[in-house]
Structures are given as structure tokens and as C-alpha cells.
Amino acid sequence: MTELVPIKDMPQELKIMLVKELGYDSDGTYVLLKNGEKHLDRYTGEPVRIDNMAIFPGSTIILDNNLLSIISFLEEFGDVV
Amino acid sequence: MSSNDAIAGMIKGVLSWTEDKIKEYLTKFKHRDLAFIEDPQTITLAVEQRKKSEWDLFKKYIDDYDLRVLFQTGLTLRVLENTNKDRLESLRGRILKKHGPKGLHIAQFVQNGFFGKYIGNILERASTPEELKSGIKNLLNNIEKTCLFVNVRDDVEKRSQEAIIKINANCPETFIISSIGSAMKKCEKIKEKVMKGISGYTIELYKTDIKEIYFFNRSSPT
Numbered sequence: 001m002t003e004l005v006p007i008k009d010m011p012q013e014l015k016i017m018l019v020k021e022l023g024y025d026s027d028g029t030y031v032l033l034k035n036g037e038k039h040l041d042r043y044t045g046e047p048v049r050i051d052n053m054a055i056f057p058g059s060t061i062i063l064d065n066n067l068l069s070i071i072s073f074l075e076e077f078g079d080v081v
Numbered sequence: 082m083s084s085n086d087a088i089a090g091m092i093k094g095v096l097s098w099t100e101d102k103i104k105e106y107l108t109k110f111k112h113r114d115l116a117f118i119e120d121p122q123t124i125t126l127a128v129e130q131r132k133k134s135e136w137d138l139f140k141k142y143i144d145d146y147d148l149r150v151l152f153q154t155g156l157t158l159r160v161l162e163n164t165n166k167d168r169l170e171s172l173r174g175r176i177l178k179k180h181g182p183k184g185l186h187i188a189q190f191v192q193n194g195f196f197g198k199y200i201g202n203i204l205e206r207a208s209t210p211e212e213l214k215s216g217i218k219n220l221l222n223n224i225e226k227t228c229l230f231v232n233v234r235d236d237v238e239k240r241s242q243e244a245i246i247k248i249n250a251n252c253p254e255t256f257i258i259s260s261i262g263s264a265m266k267k268c269e270k271i272k273e274k275v276m277k278g279i280s281g282y283t284i285e286l287y288k289t290d291i292k293e294i295y296f297f298n299r300s301s302p303t
Binding site: 002003004005006007008009010011014017018021022043044051052053054055056057058065066067068070071072074075076079080081 | 100111118121123149157175179
């Protein structure tokens with residue numbers, strides 16, 4: 001079963017490093033695509049903030065950490081966590 | 082061990098964040114053994130709903146992705162209404178934005194426990210699993226035509242006419258009029274007026290101290 005690592009207390013600069021390692025970028029507030037556009041949540045279409053992310057493995061899905069997105073993710077990908 | 086304990090057991094406690102630690106986690110992440118999440122309570126709450134018996138029943142009959150998501154959001158709203166009003170409103174807002182008023186009505190239908198009552202009602206009439214599946218899908222997909230949620234500020238005459246028009250126009254297999262708390266008296270009055278304005282339906286009531294649901298079941302072919 002997938003281990004969940006809470007990142008609430010992770011310093012912002014390390015969160016930015018994390019998303020860069022995963023092929024994204026950040027302006028310090030939002031997660032950005034490589035072309036500089038804001039990365040949008042797969043289910044709600046909202047820009048994903050660096051301080052409210054949920055990052056799932058596989059195809060590296062970065063979601064906004066809200067209930068609708070998480071429920072939608074679990075329904076699409078099954079009980080991966 | 083409860084599901085909470087099991088999930089809590091997976092969650093790391095206080096962590097000392099270093100670049101080396103991040104790289105260690107990234108290696109696990111790339112092997113699909115790890116996920117990062119701002120607030121693990123979000124996923125814990127979502128996972129808990131997928132372990133409930135109502136969900137277990139629903140998922141056997143309904144394949145539709147959106148309906149399945151809305152069902153789980155309804156179960157989640159039910160938890161939040163007693164525990165966290167801010168998150169309740171936030172989730173309601175997102176459901177409305179993504180799935181529209183119909184989606185929110187489906188979620189509220191589940192939130193208020195009406196799904197279980199509906200199953201009890203339809204089981205007496207659905208002779209095969211296919212009929213049960215079809216009944217559930219029709220009810221939820223046409224919830225604006227098959228359900229009337231009565232609010233305490235509603236005009237009895239207007240809502241009664243609304244229900245009569247919907248029933249006569251669509252001839253649904255089942256039409257539901259429901260209310261909670263202080264709206265129950267108005268709901269009873271509306272039920273009386275509707276019964277006088279339609280034909281070919283029998284009525285079944287489920288009532289508790291805080292909610293009531295009238296099922297108008299079609300008794301004659303259309």
C-alpha cells in the first residue's frame with residue numbers, strides 16, 4: 001500500500017524543489033507547467049497552489065488537496081492509498 | 082484496528098525535511114510506494130466513505146463515473162455536516178461548480194440518507210437486479226424531475242403545483258417528496274395537495290423525528 005507523507009510542514013523552498021524534480025515549476029504560489037502556465041487540478045480545473053498539493057505516483061498527478069478532487073481521483077484510479 | 086488507525090499508521094509523523102530526505106522519498110515515489118499530501122485528513126475522510134456499506138451496495142449497481150463520485154461526496158457531506166461546516170460549504174461549492182445544481186441535489190439526496198430509503202422502497206417492486214439498477218439510474222439521472230425537496234420557506238401552493246406538473250409531465254416510476262426538520266409540516270401539506278392533483282400513484286411514507294420522505298409509486302401503466 002502506498003505510504004502517505006504529509007507535507008504541511010515542509011518548507012516552501014523544498015516543496016518547490018519537489019515539484020521541479022517531478023517536472024513542474026513554481027512561482028512560489030502556484031504549481032506551474034514547464035511553459036509557465038498554471039497547472040490546473042485534473043478534476044476541478046482550479047490552479048494548484050504549492051501550499052495545498054496532493055501528489056500521487058504513477059503518472060505523477062498533482063491535485064489540489066480538496067475533497068472533490070481526492071474523491072474523484074480515488075474513483076478513477078481505485079484504492080491506491 | 083480501525084481504518085483511521087490503519088491510515089494513521091501509514092502517515093509519517095513529524096519529519097525533519099532535508100534535501101536528502103526529499104530525494105529518498107522521491108525514489109520511493111518513483112517506485113509508486115509513496116504519495117505526498119498537504120493534509121492527510123482529506124484522503125482519510127475520502128477513503129473512509131469507500132468502506133461504508135451504502136457505497137458497497139451502490140457500486141454494485143452503478144458504473145457511471147459521475148454518479149459514483151457524487152454518491153461519495155454525498156456520504157462525505159453527511160460526515161461534515163456534524164464535524165466541519167467550513168469544509169461542508171467548500172465541498173458543496175465545488176460540487177455545484179463542477180456538477181451543477183443537479184449534481185448537488187444527487188449528493189444531498191445521499192447526504193440525507195434517502196438512498197437507503199429508496200432502496201427499501203424499490204426492492205419490493207424491482208424483480209431483477211437489472212430493474213433495480215435501472216431504477217436507481219433513472220432516479221438519480223432525472224433527480225430534478227423525480228424529487229422535490231421541501232424547504233421551510235417554501236410556498237405550499239407553488240411547490241404542490243410544481244410536483245403535480247412534474248409527475249403529470251414525466252410519469253416517473255417513483256416520485257419523491259422529502260423534507261427535514263421544521264419543513265416537515267409543509268411537506269405533509271404539499272403531499273396532501275399532490276395526492277389530490279394526480280392519479281395512478283400509491284404513496285409510501287418513511288418518517289423519523291427529523292426527516293420524512295414520501296414515495297409516490299406509479300401503480301398503473303402510462
